[in-house]
Amino acid sequence: MSRTVTVGLDGSPESLAAADWAAREALLLDAALRIVHAGEAPPHSYRPFAGEAVPPPGADRSTHMLREAEASLAYRHPGLPVIADRVAGQAAAGLVAAAEDAQLLVLGSRGLGRTAGFLLGSVALAVVARAQRPVVLVRAGAGSADEHMPGVFGTASRDTPYRDVVLGLDLADPHDAVIEFAFAAASRRAAGLRVVHGWNPPGLSAVFADIPDAQRENELAQHARQKLADTLSVWRDKYPGVEVTEEAVIGQAGPHLADAARNASLVVVGRKNRTASLGPHIGPVAHAVLHHASAPVVVVPHD
Known part of the structure; x- marks a missing residue:
């Protein structure tokens, strides 16, 4: 290559x-x-x-x-x-x-x-x-200033720091190619990396579906945060100059990533190489981000 x-x-x-x-x-x-x-x-x-x-x-x-x-x-x-x-x-x-x-x-x-x-x-x-x-x-109209943070006088330019790179990470299938692309992109921009993982708390049962279980939800949230930290640990060591912010959020990742894109220089998502009966798919998260994110979006294929 x-x-x-x-x-x-x-x-x-x-x-x-x-x-x-x-x-x-x-x-x-x-x-x-x-x-x-x-x-x-x-x-x-x-x-x-x-x-x-x-x-x-x-x-x-x-x-x-x-x-x-x-x-x-x-x-x-x-x-x-x-x-x-x-x-x-x-x-x-x-x-x-x-x-x-x-x-x-x-x-x-x-x-x-x-x-x-x-x-x-x-x-x-x-x-x-x-x-x-x-x-x-x-997208049309995207310029270099959009990738940078506002300066002292509120104006962004190539002389001001880059906005964060945002990574949408699926902890059920965290793939090295996607994670490394995001860390490398943040490193060469001297930018922060904001990692977003979306998760949904499972229902306890049909009988108790309307009864919140705050303790169980808190434990599940803690587990998601810990798994996210563990997954990123080796990459933090490989890219020590990249400041990482981790977010394990409730709900589908797509809307959270589209919201994060408003203040991002780049959004990174993965796409599993698979062919369905109706042809290749890009997955619901990548599809949602491509529809709604205002920042440039990179889709990284992986096995």
Whole structure:
């Protein structure tokens, strides 16, 4: 696997935001940036990075878009190796194939529930569900300042510290690839790591379903907190510079993660590699976070 961050570009505002994010992440990783346009359809009418005129409909807009993006991102991020090329075939399959040679794939998204846009809906869902590398989804309008904490005068910028990285952790299946991605992302940002585990107290019985059992719930909460601390112990030792906040919260993890995303630079969730009868799934937590989180979301596949 090469040290490359790959981004899918189609000229839409969300894909332009994704390209900017991918360039910044490539610099943090000391990796090259690869910009790809997948599929046979021409790109959207786009707002060029450098403000150049968009070619008329009869011109090769895909090539023009890729060349303009390559030149602009290389200029704005000195020292970043940037390449751009087209990927043949259907969009989802082309992006999944492009991800195979990258450390991570970055896509633009306004939410998987929307239908407008090239890298949205079924395409984004198919890529996230099938890619064997981490996939990051970035919303339109996301900028570098959104990843940083406000400064003395209440304004965030690249000169202020990063916001926390948020990790959604399933203690029933805590996978090293997901945990390590989150710790490494926090480490290279010199940011804190906020780990969220959602759990539901089981009912005692149908007869006593309406009677709260505070003592039992307290014991279960303590057990969840201890298991969370034990799971993260080895990773704390491996990344001693990362300040970790642990949260074992009652309820489904998805809504808690979406809420935490409001003050996060990145949200990390896992996806188990499995194929159901109706095709690959991404799981309810990842699906909820991709729908509702405002921060960039990375979905890390694992066995």
